[in-house]
Amino acid sequence: MTTSWSIPTVPPAARVLHVRGPFDFCSILIRAMKVVISLLRGINLGGHHKIKMSDLCALYGSLGHCDARSHINSGNVVFRTAERDLGAVAKKLEGAIEKKCGFHADVLVRTTAELRDVIRRNPFGKREDIHPGKLLVTFLPKKLAADVSEQIRNFNADPEEMHLDGREIYTYFPDGAGRSKLFSALSGKLLKNEGTSRNWNTVLRLMDIAEELEAL
Numbered sequence: 001m002t003t004s005w006s007i008p009t010v011p012p013a014a015r016v017l018h019v020r021g022p023f024d025f026c027s028i029l030i031r032a033m034k035v036v037i038s039l040l041r042g043i044n045l046g047g048h049h050k051i052k053m054s055d056l057c058a059l060y061g062s063l064g065h066c067d068a069r070s071h072i073n074s075g076n077v078v079f080r081t082a083e084r085d086l087g088a089v090a091k092k093l094e095g096a097i098e099k100k101c102g103f104h105a106d107v108l109v110r111t112t113a114e115l116r117d118v119i120r121r122n123p124f125g126k127r128e129d130i131h132p133g134k135l136l137v138t139f140l141p142k143k144l145a146a147d148v149s150e151q152i153r154n155f156n157a158d159p160e161e162m163h164l165d166g167r168e169i170y171t172y173f174p175d176g177a178g179r180s181k182l183f184s185a186l187s188g189k190l191l192k193n194e195g196t197s198r199n200w201n202t203v204l205r206l207m208d209i210a211e212e213l214e215a216l
Contacts, residue, residue: 033066033080035213037115037206038093039139040075041106041196049103053077059096065089067216069209075105076202078209086111108139108196112210119207122200123163123170132200134176138169138186140195151190157182169195 040056043049053070060068060079068079083089090107098104110118118137124130143166144152152164160182161172169186177183186197198206 033082034084035112035210036079036081036086036089037110037112037210038077038079038090039108039110039196039198040077040097041108043075043105044073049101049105051075051097051101055100056097059100060093063092063096067213069213071202071205071209074198074202075196076198076206078206078213080213106141106194106196108141110139112207112214115203115207115210118168119203121165121168123165124161124172130172131174132204134173135200136171136173136177136183136197137200137203138171138191138195138197140167140169140191143167144191148191155182155185155190171197 043051053073056075056077057068057070057079060077064082066080068077070077081089086109090109093107094104097107118139122135124135143149144164149164152162152169155162157171159174160180162182163170171177171182171186173180173183183197185191186195
């Protein structure tokens with residue numbers, strides 16, 4: 001379920017003097033802000049690292065971001081920001097989460113254009129035998145080192161299929177990811193606990209939310 005927690009105040013980086021006239025310049029500025037998709041790693045799993053999505057969206061607002069909308073309980077928040085350095089935005093969110101909740105959670109961010117490109121590059125997109133709930137995209141904070149990329153490409157994943165492309169890994173688990181050795185490797189030592197995965201249904205829904213925000 002997607003929940004909207006709109007923050008009515010305009011962030012400091014976007015404040016301007018209100019001028020009388022036919023236009024509401026504050027509203028124009030808010031609509032011009034960048035829409036960003038954020039993905040948190042490892043929260044609300046097995047009763048660990050718990051945080052309510054309403055609290056998480058409110059935290060985004062406290063940092064000056066607007067229109068934070070969460071999707072399901074695994075740490076997906078789409079929001080508007082006036083900031084241009086998204087790496088710095090992610091670090092500030094990580095610090096704020098740790099201060100509020102007492103644990104660290106990696107935050108990965110993608111712009112609407114970047115997520116749209118992730119969908120466009122789906123190597124399974126033309127296949128009719130793919131179940132979207134069994135297709136996972138692992139989002140990485142940066143491109144992998146050459147030696148790690150080589151390990152992934154040489155990993156014996158049969159019957160699973162894996163494609164590394166830039167900062168994303170597309171993996172199809174025909175029997176599900178629950179007992180998959182490949183999923184365990186991607187979640188742990190192979191990627192050195194970097195990155196976070198979302199199934200294809202979630203990726204598409206986050207794209208919908210981002211486009212809904214852009215259309216406001």
